[in-house]
Amino acid sequence: MSRVATRSAFATFRDQYAELMRSAFLIDLQYRASIAIWLLWGITEPIISLGIWWSIAAGGAVDGYTREDFARYFFGVALVNQATLSWDAWNIDRWIREGEMNFRLTRPIAPIHEAIADNIAYKAPTAVIILTAWIGAATFWPAVRIPFEPGRWALAIIAIVLAAAIRFLNGYATGLLAFWTTRATALVELQFGLSLFLSGRIAPLSLLPPQVVRAAEYLWFPYVLSFPVEVLTGTVTTGGQYARGFGGQAIWLAIWLLLYLLVWTRGRRRYGAVGG
Amino acid sequence: MTGIRRAMIVLRAFWQLNWLEELQYRGNFIASLLGTVFWLLMAMLTVALYFRHTPRLGGWEYWDVVVLLGIFNALAGVVETVLRPGIGHLPTDVRSGALDLVLVRPVDAQFYVSFRRLDVWRLADVVLGLALSGYAFAQSGRTVSAWALIAFAVTFAVAIAVVYAIWVTLMSLAFWFVAVENMSALFDAVFEAARYPVSAYPGALRFLFVYLIPIAWTTTIPASALTGRLNPSLALWAMGVGIVALGASRLLWRVALKRYTSAGG
């Protein structure tokens, strides 16, 4: 009879996460060249958008956004985007198709924890790299500087973490649809396409037609990119805006958590019924 | 000309083979077509958004920008049909050793690798893109001239050649950096800049995209030719660039291959 160590569930959890993150980090380290290329690929979209808006705003502010505002905004987008990437749907799909889901389902830890650890291990260092590049750029390019406001920065970090959690659960839950269909990743891509506009990736939300913005606010999109960026760049100022933003994040975090639990239990049952 | 004739025969065989293979996956065709239409729509909405705040983009009017967008899509379609499944697969083949099976065949390796695998369904992207350009051209109210069409055909062919040369170069580097799996992402990253006319970018970026990573030219020049902006000397210059690009990439390929085979693979 094995001696199962008696310790609190929290300690076990903590150890599991520590090791999962460590393995993920070591693997990422091996793939650092590829990751560098992914990083480059990730920042080209905001750079190109910035380039276009910079040109457009040559003659003056566009709906209240000066060239400098655009510069700050898109640097923020690059940072927050890196922290909120979602790739898990592709992993889930591959694991189910190739039978690698099986051993994950016979371990005493739900598969989502491996994904969370993997996300943190990847996003924390790479976000720091983007941040460093931002600081570097700020030394010789005044346009991208943000005033030193520790309180605001702390709030921005919270908003970014919440945004990352929402987007992770959203991507993971959608990816779990792979238990039913081979097109789960297409659904994630569809959402990504919509988020180009509704998250404020292509342009600050205030530059979109008002009806589109109103529609977006009924969904989670603004809360996973636009809100954290605007906290960071100082566009969010009033208590009401903070309340609406954080409130929206909290609500959508709860919704996607529930949706994840729903899809997971149903999907697990389906997998048990029909196999891979 | 038995070399060319043989190449044509092999090419035809590849084409038929890929058709047969792909015919099994008709579902994929619908899916990828829907995907292309969706992304094209997103791209057009983006352009519409820009033009909500400005009458011209880098001096180009709305429909001219859409013409360029169509050409971008058509070029992307060529990438998805021929380049990504073909030479884009090289790093995987090198790692798995499948390249060795290619090297023993009596066909030029670069040719074989480039055209063995085709994603024939993605040709729809090319058709869609060119159709969009045609539609936008009509909407722009311009009149079509024979010179413009010829210039467009030539510069579009040059664009394909340049894009191909870039892929060959990137994939040749895969021989040195075998561990890197996403070389093609480097292309994807930079190619995004070709969505808009070069003149739409501000000074520093324009310098980058014109002289350092001349990717924007692949769409701007053919679009300029079609919309009558192109001065003939630039067209000749582009042709020269295309030829040089093909030659230089071929050279790099042979150096890489020589290193691979002499190193024992």
Place this chain on the structure above:
Amino acid sequence: MPTAIVATGLSKTYDVKVRDPGIRGALAALARPRYRQVRAVDDVSFAIERGDAVAFLGPNGAGKTTTLKMLTGLLFPSSGRAQVAGCDPWTGGNAFRQRIAFVLGNKQQLLWDLPPEETFRLNRAIYGVSAADYTTRRAELVELLVLGDLIDKPARQLSLGERMKCELAAALLHQPEVLFLDEPTLGLDLEAQQTIRTFLGEYRRRHGATILLTSHYMADVTALASRVLIINRGRLLYDGELSELVARIAPIKRIELVLSETVSRARLEEYGTVAHYAPPRATLEVPRELATAASTRLLTDLEVADLSIQDPPIEEVIRIAFGETEHDVLAEPEPVARTDVRRAPP
């Protein structure tokens, strides 16, 4: 001794879509979907005592892996029940998973880009193994499996046999009560197969783990388990001692020959029953105890390029013992009325 594994009437039936080829068929299938039932596992019952080693034998597609997946909680049965290590595999949760290990022969669990050592560390944390336990168990496994410096090389640099040994070590760090192995020696060279069989025997002797393995190699059984469960077409054909089974079938060995000279079939008949004759290759069947003698005679009398002595494949054993062939697996079962065979878990 308490029972470690009890299966009662386990069945698993799938609905498989039936579709005519071509566009017509595709449209028809959309409008009116047709199904046929495939009985992957059909009313399988058995009990395994704690500390026993049992082999699940059968041809490909017989239902071995499906049964194993039901016992490990991956699939839930269409009907029937199971108890493993005192838990219901489907509802047992993490407490159940803590007590088992599931190793699949052709599916990697080791972290591919890192040395097996890292997978050990990860499993230690995931299964909550204490530091003291980890040190002792790891040392023992390294010693028994002769891992040496293998654990410091990235997994992708290891051969299949080396990887399998490391997989086993990683799976046993938490000292599970029941070890499920699905085709553990598949694709391995003879030496690696031998090492693993010896290891499993020794491990069981030391720690009393219950081992259930599936295989289509007879040699896995002879070395490891005295008791076999033979399954074909989802049904349990035999549950008992291997020696009894061997006695049941004509105990034969096969001699595979590659000849360097032309030998007539009639000539070969002098040495044993000719099972296959395709010059320069031929297969002879001889009684088990005469195999060595016959081989010596063949090598002396004829020009032989290659000779090997083999057990008859499991398909042959089944055919001889039970008069069935594995080809029956592929035949269409009788059409049944389509009923909902998916049952929600209790």
